[in-house]
Amino acid sequence: MNWLSKITPPGVSKIFSKRDTPENLWVKCPISEEMVFHKDLEAGMFVTPAGHHMRIAPAWRFQFTFDGDYTEIDVPDVPRDPLKFKDDKTYVSRLAAARKKTGRDDAMAIGVGEIQGVETVVLVQNFAFMGGSLGMAAGEGFIKAAETAYERKLPLVVFTAAGGARMQEGALSLMQMPRTTLAIDMLNEAGLPYIVVLTDPTTGGVTASYAMLGDVHIAEPGALIGFAGPRVIEQTIREKLPEGFQRSEYLLEKGMVDKVVHRRELPATLGRLLRVMSKRPSATVRDELAPPPIDHVPTDGGGH
Structure with a gap:
């Protein structure tokens, strides 16, 4: 038992259990050794600020x-x-x-x-x-x-x-x-x-x-x-x-x-x-290549 445990009032340690503080809350970047908050790491697709792809x-x-x-x-x-x-x-x-x-x-x-x-x-x-x-x-x-x-x-x-x-x-x-x-x-x-x-x-x-x-x-x-x-x-x-x-x-x-x-x-x-x-053309190219709507087909009388 460490000194902090000795001065902690009874019952307080039960309120803050280990489950409330996950071990992977912070992750160290192997390149910069910077500690990165796990949620920030998730938001960045698990790429650290230093650019390391985890x-x-x-x-x-x-x-x-x-x-x-x-x-x-x-x-x-x-x-x-x-x-x-x-x-x-x-x-x-x-x-x-x-x-x-x-x-x-x-x-x-x-x-x-x-x-x-x-x-x-x-x-x-x-x-x-x-x-x-x-x-x-x-x-x-x-x-x-x-x-x-x-x-x-x-x-x-x-x-x-x-x-x-x-x-x-x-x-x-x-x-x-x-x-x-x-x-x-x-x-x-x-x-x-x-x-x-x-x-x-x-x-x-x-x-x-x-x-x-x-x-x-x-x-x-x-x-x-x-x-x-x-x-x-x-x-x-x-x-x-x-x-x-x-x-x-x-x-x-x-x-x-x-x-x-x-x-x-x-x-x-x-x-x-x-x-x-x-x-397979992209949506933009496909739209450009698509034929015009029927009500926009020209009627010049020259069709066969």
Whole structure:
């Protein structure tokens, strides 16, 4: 018991319970170390005043991306622990902890709604679920999203965030790389747009497969994007890497991503791309191209 507890009158501490002061009321910006009020952070789409784009859950990503209402699609079930894996904890216990933490069954979430008026399938990879690692469930989630886009003739937008393959599933995890690639081939053959938005971080087998196979690659500012991490590369080559190596802006300069876009500008950017790639004119262009009302058709007597 501290000194403040000793001088606090009986009953007062019960009035102000821990539930009245949530732990995440203030959040520290990793760049500036400034403390940001959580409500202000929400209002700013979880981008700090210093410009750091924080990792966000699928529900927030859907809310920030879609015009309004959207429908979530269930990810198919997969065997939970095919290898009966155990290190310092069992794989089953790790899955249970991740599900309790995120409220979701695995790292992938699928939503269908409109982006700037264009109906689109959106797949969000949740880094909070075991580092967004690519396992069987994530692979099935990607394939389900691609199949939904194919069946409904809709574009697919994928927000990537992953630390690599899920080691607890061994080769079964690595198999998801060619499986997701085949799903992308299906979309390509159908002429359906596939856009990838690279968020922090996108690494490992995800980068080596579906994250770099988009028709267009957009990245959020400051996102770490690569296969192996910079520390591993420095230890391997025994050299200091360039400033900002593997960050969005560096990859844009080197031609590995097409555009770096602030989170608040993403819906408008995606909308423009989707309209062009889907050959759907914007509302303004559509109005300009629309035929005039029947009562304004000229009657010059020259019709046949």
